[in-house]
Amino acid sequence: MLLCFLMHQQTEMDNDSLKKEKMKESHNGSSSHGVVSQAKDQKPVKATVLQKDVGLVSGICLIVGTMIGSGIFISPTSVLLFSGAVGPCLLIWTACGVLATLGALCYAELGTMITKSGGEYSYLMEALGPIPAYLFSWTTVMVLKPSSLAIITMSFAKYASTPFYPDCTPPAVVTKCLAAAAILLIVTANCLSVKLASYMQNFFTAAKLLIIVVIVGAGIVLLAQGHTENLTNAFDGASQSFGAIGLAFYNGLWAYDGWNQLNFITEELKNPYRNLPLAIIIGIPLVSVCYVLVNIAYFTVMTPSELLLSPAVAVTFGDRVLYPVSWIVPLFVVFSTFGAANGSCFTAGRLAYVSGREGHMVKILSYISLRRYTPAPAIIFNGLLAIFYIMPADINTLINYFSFAQWGFYGLTALSLIVMRFTKKDLHRPVKVPIVIPGLMVLVSCYLVLAPIIDKPELEYLYCSIFIISGLLLYFPFVHLKVHWARKLMRPLTMHLQLLMEVVPPEKTE
Template sequence: MDEGSAATNGSTPHSKAPEKATVLQKDVGLVSGIGLIVGTMIGSGIFISPKAVLLYSGAVGPCLLIWAACGVLATLGALCYAELGTMITKSGAEYSYFMEAYGPLLAYLYSWTTVMVLKPSSFAIITLSFAEYASTPFYPGCKPPLIITKCLAAAAIFFIVSVNCLSVKLARYVQNFFAAAKLFIIFIIVVAGIVMLAQGKTETFSNSFEGTKSSFGAIGLAFYNGLWAYDGWNQLNFITEELENPYRNLPLAILIGIPLVSVCYVLVNVAYFTAMTTTELLLSPAVAVTFGDRVLYPMSWIVPLFVVFSTFGAANGSCFTAGRLAYVSGREGHMVKILSYISLKRYTPSPAVIFNGTLAIFYIIPSDINTLINYFSFAQWVFYGLAALSLIVMRYTRKDLHRPVKVPIFIPYLMVLVSCYLVLAPIVDKPELEYLYCTVFIFSGLLLYYPFIYKKVQWAHKIMNPITMHLQLLMEVVPPDKIE
């Protein structure tokens, strides 16, 4: 809601002008960009439950093919985002692209849904997963108490938010460290799998296509679950303004990071099949832990430890990018202005990061947040499809824009078709009222858009201006310099 910034001219707690412009600094290089992509894409899924793809594909052969095909689709989607990100070098990913292609209304509905639900609830789920695996060793033989898990998740959120408010560089180092930790444990699992193959453990691969499910719906659900594990390939586009040389580093990080994750996912699945039959894999509550117990003993404790590292790193990446979306949305007047303010001393979007963390803490309170996210996940693919469509639209409406990266036009068309299928498949396969509730929530944002953003009602400014001023003084933040 676009209230004026009452405390912008000379009313900051510091009279001296900062040495650097009050914008987010270009502190993220190529290695950190790859670390953000790898660290956010690889969460706990590949270690805990890769069995959904096997369940719906029916056999080892199609399962591995689907993991590889999902990697190809994720790479094609990310190539669309590479063109969009080098053409429109603003942070905020889909939000900035929707503003250019479709105008403010659709961009607002995207930011409303993503800032208020998708990003903070995703942050909450990842930290809950982290808390569960971090506390499990202290409760042998039973599940950790729910209150312990939730308190530990809240502590993780508080710590991650603090790191991201203190320093972009520190958050970057944390992300790079945990991305390296994930790749290390994947390397251990893959090498162990290769040793098992060399020892002749290939029984699971014989007749690998026997039992393949050929129904359109089953294969579609296998792809849906595989692509869910690859989710996060667009994360770098949320921080484009902070990338060093985005024209080079954005496409390069995408072309290195996503194929790297794809190869890791396929090889890890191959390793799992060397140690377990398909039935054993489907029955395992945590596949990587079962693998570790069978193959890495007496060092099997290393797997759950690195699952904890992996989930913590994914949570940090989620927090890092979510803050940028709220920041850009606030800068455009689609969220309260304080969210667009930057720390005067640390050059971090601390109000936006704190807001995301606060919502995440609220989301860990309900007993079953996973249900909510399952129903909202279809909305994520709506936005992916609209982003690919925006690339097609701007090929005709914004021919003047410089395009350092230009992908073949069939790629965005393919992504639009894939997105349509992934939105409709779960709804057609199992219609639920919750999908309707999610749709109603998305469009309920219009109730705020019309009076506060389109009409800019005056009484809202009068209420928000003093709140903004006091928060600005409390957090020592200032409005960003104008971005052209």
């Protein structure tokens, strides 16, 4: 019932909020007309909008840092399990990199054509209308983004706690409490400052690239020494199952997920027409090469059976190759997963912010901190949901659930690019990809959504579909019809939250 109340609220709250802001500005002797204004004897005051604080380097670090997270240290097991052999496993990792690059090229055209934050939400709204956009925001804000943050922080907690339990698996209560603490720390940093969150992302991206270089370098040395026995007859025992290959792609693409993250913060990106496509062109091929080389390095040390039985693949690799300094692997994996969680939280807040601004989520989610210029309510909301999803966390189940819904929306977004080629011909397109690329993405998305369901139907897929469609039960009364009683119920709650968090509606600027 609470979610029903939170779907819409009275627009008069904007006026109340603006009054509070203006009283504060009157007390301080300043005003905020335009992007930057000047009051007598005071320094310039920024407008209450998200600031353009993300440059090219930070953009690349956001892509690389979000993609290289827990996936490469967890997914190798699942990809090998479903593919059945080393050869298909490496081919799937390579194919996933190609798919991620093609998808990102589509998003580069969309992001430079529609320079709004929110990623798929903004593109679906422009091409297909409010209902698909709403269903995307409903599913992503309520499930996909917080469950993604929960998965990554659970991986962080697993690696961080493993050294303290050398002879057994860390207790579930320990990993879950540690994951919740990580979420609280990340949410706090993202609420305090965009620049602080960017600096954290840059630092942890550098750390994870360092451990990737260490693993790949060790693998190259082992290959030069002749440790190639696991790479011979690489296709023996390969899986022939249509659905199993789809699940292998699911887990591989989970490791690559993050290639679209920069599109969620387009409004905060400096010179998006240049930096968005450039960050994509640099970041994603770099990650693809790293992933394939890391998997080859794993197979120089472990047989397929050993890799499948390893609870932490990267740690096992470090114990066998880097002793007595093998402790650096779990340490840097902790850095890697923490940085990925930070990137996930950073972008998730922007989607909730844009959805609230467009009236598809509760308005308080679109408010901005008056002091920090961050979408604090949206970030906090995502963090609270992530903590909730930690409680029943089963990482592999969550990955399959996440990928099923996410790739459905990826396909719709690629379809929206095709639609706008015919319906929005007048829009400026600094980047324009061949139409066959979004067409291929639509076909791949259909395969990844349907193949596992056809091969092995699971209730998870039904639950996911029901949840997505159930958003319409809230859309029509609270968004389309704008029922008055819900607004009246939301007004006092919004007012108290606004005063508590010192947040105001964003100013309207061109």
